[in-house]
Amino acid sequence: MKGRNNELVFYCAPFFVQPNPYEIISINTQKPLTYCRFAVILFPLMRIAREHSPLPGFRLTLGYSVFYLSLIVLIPLGAAFLKTAGMTWGAFVEAVASPRVMASYRLTFGASLIAAVINSVFGLVVAWVLVRYRFPFKRVIDAFVDLPFALPTAVAGIALAAIYSKNGWIGHYLEMVGIKAAFSRLGVVIALTFIGLPFVVRTVQPVLEALEPELEEAAASLGANRWQTFRRVLLPPLYPSLLTGFALAFARALGEYGSVVFISGNMPMRTEITPLLIITKLEQYDYNGATAIAVVMLVFSFALLLGINLLQKWSLKEWSA
Amino acid sequence: MAGVITRLNKAKRNTRAAQDPAWVRWSLIGVSLAFLGLFLFVPLAAVFTEGLRRGVRVYLAAFQTPDALAAIRLTLLVAVIAVPLNLVFGLAAAWAIAKFEFPGKSLLTTLIDLPFAVSPVISGLIYVLLFGAHGLIGPWLMEHNIQLIFAVPGIVMATLFVTFPFVARELIPVMQSRGNDEEFAALTLGANGWQTFWRVTLPNVKWGLFYGVILCNARAMGEFGAVSVVSGHIRGQTNTMPLHIEILYNEYNYAAAFAVASLLSLLALVTLALKSLIEAQSAEQTQND
Numbered sequence: 001m002k003g004r005n006n007e008l009v010f011y012c013a014p015f016f017v018q019p020n021p022y023e024i025i026s027i028n029t030q031k032p033l034t035y036c037r038f039a040v041i042l043f044p045l046m047r048i049a050r051e052h053s054p055l056p057g058f059r060l061t062l063g064y065s066v067f068y069l070s071l072i073v074l075i076p077l078g079a080a081f082l083k084t085a086g087m088t089w090g091a092f093v094e095a096v097a098s099p100r101v102m103a104s105y106r107l108t109f110g111a112s113l114i115a116a117v118i119n120s121v122f123g124l125v126v127a128w129v130l131v132r133y134r135f136p137f138k139r140v141i142d143a144f145v146d147l148p149f150a151l152p153t154a155v156a157g158i159a160l161a162a163i164y165s166k167n168g169w170i171g172h173y174l175e176m177v178g179i180k181a182a183f184s185r186l187g188v189v190i191a192l193t194f195i196g197l198p199f200v201v202r203t204v205q206p207v208l209e210a211l212e213p214e215l216e217e218a219a220a221s222l223g224a225n226r227w228q229t230f231r232r233v234l235l236p237p238l239y240p241s242l243l244t245g246f247a248l249a250f251a252r253a254l255g256e257y258g259s260v261v262f263i264s265g266n267m268p269m270r271t272e273i274t275p276l277l278i279i280t281k282l283e284q285y286d287y288n289g290a291t292a293i294a295v296v297m298l299v300f301s302f303a304l305l306l307g308i309n310l311l312q313k314w315s316l317k318e319w320s321a
Numbered sequence: 322m323a324g325v326i327t328r329l330n331k332a333k334r335n336t337r338a339a340q341d342p343a344w345v346r347w348s349l350i351g352v353s354l355a356f357l358g359l360f361l362f363v364p365l366a367a368v369f370t371e372g373l374r375r376g377v378r379v380y381l382a383a384f385q386t387p388d389a390l391a392a393i394r395l396t397l398l399v400a401v402i403a404v405p406l407n408l409v410f411g412l413a414a415a416w417a418i419a420k421f422e423f424p425g426k427s428l429l430t431t432l433i434d435l436p437f438a439v440s441p442v443i444s445g446l447i448y449v450l451l452f453g454a455h456g457l458i459g460p461w462l463m464e465h466n467i468q469l470i471f472a473v474p475g476i477v478m479a480t481l482f483v484t485f486p487f488v489a490r491e492l493i494p495v496m497q498s499r500g501n502d503e504e505f506a507a508l509t510l511g512a513n514g515w516q517t518f519w520r521v522t523l524p525n526v527k528w529g530l531f532y533g534v535i536l537c538n539a540r541a542m543g544e545f546g547a548v549s550v551v552s553g554h555i556r557g558q559t560n561t562m563p564l565h566i567e568i569l570y571n572e573y574n575y576a577a578a579f580a581v582a583s584l585l586s587l588l589a590l591v592t593l594a595l596k597s598l599i600e601a602q603s604a605e606q607t608q609n610d
Contacts, residue, residue, distance in 0.1 A: 055420050055504055056514035062417040065429070068410045072481050073435055076447040079457055083450050122356045129353040133346050141354070143597040147361050149536070150589035150596075152543025153441075154563040155582040158570050159364035162371055162579075169363065194360050226341060255440025258545035258563070262570065275442040279550060282446065287455050294443045305438040309431060 080298065083291045095292035100268055101277060107185060108274040112253035115192035120246045123200025124238070130201070131208045145201050148194055153258025160191055161262040183265030188273060191259040196249030203245035207238055207315075240315030247311060251304045255297065368586045372579035383569075383580035391557040392565035392581070395473070399561060400541040403480045407537055411488025412530075416522075419496035420504070430493065436485045444482045445550025448475055471553025476561065479547040484537045491533030495526045528603035532596065539592040543585055 084092060095101070129135075130142050148156065164171040164181035174181045181187055211234065219229040257275040264271040272280075274297060281290035341349075373380050383389060414433060418426060436444065452469040453459050462469060469475050503525065507517040523530075545563040552559045560568065562585055569578035 053421055053501070054508060055501060055517075057416060057518070058421045058423075061413040062421070062423065065410065065414040065417055068413075069429075069432060072478070072485055073432070076451050076478075076482070077435070077439070079451040080443070080447045082457065122352070125349055126353045126357065129349050132341070133350055135350050139597070141357060143593050144357065144361055146593055146596065147365065147589065150539045150543075150592040151365075152545060152563050152582075152585045152589070154545040154566050155368060155543070155585050155589075156364060158566065158578060158582060159367045159371075162575075163363055163367050169367065170359070190360075194364070197360055226345075251438060255438075255443070256546075257440065257442045257549075275440050275546065278440075278442050278446060282449065282550065285455075287450070287453075290446060291450060294440075294446050297440055298443060301438040301440070302435075305431070305434065 077298070080291055080294055083287070084295045087288055087292065091288065092292050095289040096296045100272070101274070101293060103269045104272050104274040104277045107188060107271065108254060111185065111188040111192055111273075112250050112256075114189050115196055115253050116246050116250040118189075118193050119196045119200050119249045120242060123197070123245060123249075124204055124242060127201045127204040127208055131205060145198050148197050153195070153256070154262075156194055157191065157259040157262035160194060160259065161187075164190060164263060182263050183271065185264075185271055187263040187265070188260055188271060191263050192253040192256060195256050195259055196253050199249040199252065200242065200245030203241040203248065204238055207241045211237060240311060244308060244311045244315060247304060247308045251301060251308065254301065254304075365586060368579055368582050371575060372583040374579075375576045379576050380580045380583075383577035384584070386577075388557050388560065389565060389577075389581060392560045392562045393584075395476070395560065396542050396562040398473070399477055399480050400538055402477050403484055403541045404534060404538050406481060407484055408488050408530075408534060410485075411492050411533060414489040415492035415496045415526075416518075418493050420501055433486050433489050436482050439482075441483055441544065441546025442550055445479045445547040448478050448482075448551050470551055471555070472559060475551035476548050476559060479551045480541050480544055483544050483547050484540045487537035487540065488530065488533035491529050491536070492526055495529030496522070499525050528599050528606060532599045532603075535592050535595050535599075539589060542588060 087095070126145065130138065130145075161168075161182050163169050164174070164187060166172060166175045166180070166182070168182070171181050179186070181190060215233050216229055219233045224232065255275060257273070257279075260273055261276055264273065264276075266272055266276060274293060278290045278293050278297075281287075281293070372383075384393070414429075417423075418430060449470055450456050451458060452462060452475065454463065454470075456470075459470075469478070499522075503521050504517050507521045512520065542561075543563060544561075545567070548561055549564060549567070552561070552564055554560060554564060554568070556568070562581055566578050566581050566585075569575075569581065
């Protein structure tokens with residue numbers, strides 16, 4: 001139903017937004033139905049006509065974009081798949097499913113998932129607080145949320161390792177209660193939480209800002225308490241953006257290397273993440289092994305990218321509906 | 322338009338129905354600040370404290386070793402090459418995608434985002450597979466005595482890959498939202514294509530462009546995983562600043578490692594400051610339109 005509505009809005013949009021092209025027709029014919037039908041035919045035609053835009057440079061810019069994209073991204077990525085194509089199926093399976101590799105998948109996927117969940121919960125709280133409340137230094141704090149995007153991962157890695165090691169500022173308190181943060185799986189989760197922190201905040205924030213206060217007022221005047229209003233009225237429109245943020249944080253965490261290697265301790269079977277294993281294989285000149293694992297990761301990342309794109313289309317739809 | 326709605330909503334939200342009780346407000350603010358403090362402010366503070374732990378002279382000495390200077394030079398060189406190349410691509414791609422309709426447009430947009438989905442380690446690996454000694458065209462390169470991997474060209478290529486989408490993905494939505502009307506007007510008034518681009522399009526998207534460039538630059542200077550795979554870690558020759566930090570750290574030379582790290586942290590802080598500034602400026606621009 002929603003889809004049909006959207007289509008309707010799509011075709012009738014020129015009527016509401018820019019009525020002038022049809023005004024003349026309506027005056028002349030005085031038959032609303034005729035010009036409505038006329039517009040429904042005309043509007044898609046106008047869309048096609050836009051392909052023959054009078055603006056110059058289409059071939060040049062598109063040609064250069066495709067050329068540069070192929071040179072920097074597509075051909076090198078293709079090389080990785082070509083390399084595995086030369087492997088036998090048995091060798092491929094052995095390379096991507098040995099116990100050490102399996103252990104690294106479990107850690108990478110598990111820790112990324114936990115970190116993305118932590119970021120979803122706290123990201124929602126942070127976005128809520130930044131949109132709704134007023135407190136000192138709010139703008140500075142808002143700007144700081146993007147720090148993990150701007151801070152080089154190696155810097156984050158050594159800083160987190162220093163803080164959470166047993167002599168560090170926080171690590172030494174954790175040590176007192178018997179928790180080993182650095183050089184353990186917990187360390188991996190900490191690093192991945194840092195890396196994924198901005199995603200949920202930045203996807204939820206704009207949606208939260210655009211929510212209409214009338215909805216809450218209506219809910220309140222109908223007798224809902226604050227929690228009910230939040231659960232039933234405010235949270236549902238946030239789901240698409242929340243899920244997008246979660247998926248982005250998860251995808252980023254899967255491939256992360258720089259911030260993790262300093263804090264994880266890199267013990268095979270225990271705290272060795274998959275990207276590190278690729279580097280280890282490469283250093284042992286096991287090019288086939290490294291490539292096979294990389295291809296498994298790539299396939300998964302691309303599937304995730306596709307999912308995120310669909311999610312964003314969905315949230316855009318929710319948005320316009 | 323969106324800005325206006327947001328501001329309207331903000332004003333309306335001060336009604337009592339949308340207000341949370343004070344204890345909810347302050348506990349949520351407390352939770353947020355504790356979370357951000359633990360994961361953002363403490364690590365940042367740790368970089369500077371650890372760097373200065375053994376005094377200002379040790380801190381400054383860390384930048385004066387030949388290896389450190391070579392690393393800083395190489396990092397700047399890589400950024401100076403990579404950022405403009407991706408800037409030109411970003412402009413071309415944004416022009417094609419935002420101004421024209423063509424089949425395969427959404428596929429192209431998705432492909433531009435591809436490097437963000439690829440692990441940095443794999444971004445480096447693919448160039449090794451292409452140009453390395455065992456790579457597809459590695460043997461041919463060896464015959465002609467061309468060294469790309471474990472040398473500066475490899476570092477530049479890996480950096481180009483990881484910073485590939487930044488400018489394009491910032492520019493495309495900005496250009497799309499401006500529409501084509503102003504360009505049509507310029508052409509009607511007799512401007513040629515270049516004049517239209519320089520005098521009409523570029524001023525309209527300048528903040529989005531600047532935004533993309535500083536993000537691209539921050540990533541280009543700070544990239545670690547991809548560069549680590551292709552660099553070969555030759556001191557004084559193929560070490561960028563992040564790789565230099567790793568070496569110092571693994572040698573237990575913590576003060577020097579954190580000193581160099583603090584320089585990159587300053588870069589990150591400048592990036593964040595510029596980013597907020599641009600956001601404020603571009604909000605003002607849309608308000609004035």
